[in-house]
Amino acid sequence: MTISKDNAPFHTWGDNCGAWTLVQSESTLVKEERMPPATSERLHYHVKTEQFFYILEGRASFFLEDREILLLQGDGIKVPLGQPHKIVNRSLEELRFLVVSFHWEEGDRVDM
Known part of the structure; x- marks a missing residue:
C-alpha cells in the first residue's frame, strides 16, 4: 500500500502545526510535520526514544x-x-520536516 499525506492519520499540535503519521510500528514512528512561520515546539526530552529530524x-x-x-x-x-x-x-x-523516532513508546516525551 502506498503511504502519503492523503491517507495518513493527521493531528495538529502547538500553534497550528501539524503532523502526518506515515509509519507506526512497535518500535519506530515516522512523521512528516509542518510548522507555520514564527512557531515553536516546547523544549522536551525522551526517556527511551532516539530521534532523527x-x-x-x-x-x-x-x-x-x-x-x-x-x-x-x-x-x-x-x-x-x-x-x-x-x-x-x-x-x-512554512517549515516541513521528517522526524523518525526509534525505540518509540507512547508517553515517552517529557516536557521541560
Whole structure:
C-alpha cells in the first residue's frame, strides 16, 4: 500500500502545526510535520526514544543542549536519548520536516 499525506492519520499540535503519521510500528514512528512561520515546539526530552529530524523545506532553528543549530533543506540532525531539544521556525516560510523516532513508546516525551 502506498503511504502519503492523503491517507495518513493527521493531528495538529502547538500553534497550528501539524503532523502526518506515515509509519507506526512497535518500535519506530515516522512523521512528516509542518510548522507555520514564527512557531515553536516546547523544549522536551525522551526517556527511551532516539530521534532523527530531516528538513524537507524551509529553515529550522534546532535547539540541542545549549546550542542553537540552523538546519536548511536537506540537513538532518540526530537527537540522542535523554537530550533536551526543540525545533523552531523563525522564518517567514512554512517549515516541513521528517522526524523518525526509534525505540518509540507512547508517553515517552517529557516536557521541560
